[in-house]
Amino acid sequence: MKPVDCPFYYSDYYRGRELEECRLIGRNPQSRPWRRALCDSCPVPDIMHRTDCTDLAVEAEVGRRLFIIDQVQVTYAVCLKHKTELQDPLHCPECAKEREQALTPPLPPPLPNMAVGSPQSPAPRDEYRRGRGESEGS
Ligand SMILES: [Zn+2]
Numbered sequence: 001m002k003p004v005d006c007p008f009y010y011s012d013y014y015r016g017r018e019l020e021e022c023r024l025i026g027r028n029p030q031s032r033p034w035r036r037a038l039c040d041s042c043p044v045p046d047i048m049h050r051t052d053c054t055d056l057a058v059e060a061e062v063g064r065r066l067f068i069i070d071q072v073q074v075t076y077a078v079c080l081k082h083k084t085e086l087q088d089p090l091h092c093p094e095c096a097k098e099r100e101q102a103l104t105p106p107l108p109p110p111l112p113n114m115a116v117g118s119p120q121s122p123a124p125r126d127e128y129r130r131g132r133g134e135s136e137g138s
Pocket of ligand 1: 080082
């Protein structure tokens with residue numbers, strides 16, 4: 001079996017103890033019992049990896065797919081940051097909006113009046129001309 005790369009999977013082989021548990025299923029008393037093989041078809045690691053929600057929490061249970069095969073199924077997904085229940089655990093509309101705003105920063109503020117070349121400040125150009133004249137004379 002491939003190793004489980006999941007934030008909820010926990011194993012402890014310390015001193016011959018062989019403890020494996022799913023802390024997601026483990027805290028759902030209504031679920032059918034969990035066993036390690038269920039991880040191989042579990043959608044949760046993929047959801048946690050791919051979701052655009054920055055603070056996703058899910059609840060899951062061992063359900064029966066096609067009434068024969070036990071499979072972990074997400075029963076409830078919520079964005080803890082926005083306190084909204086998500087229909088799709090892969091997508092939080094609020095987090096997506098925030099991310100979009102972070103990627104496209106607002107336009108920079110207009111330049112102040114003292115910018116070089118504006119009618120109010122001819123000084124920089126005059127100084128430049130004078131300095132150049134002196135260096136040519138010496
Ligand atoms: Zn969110």
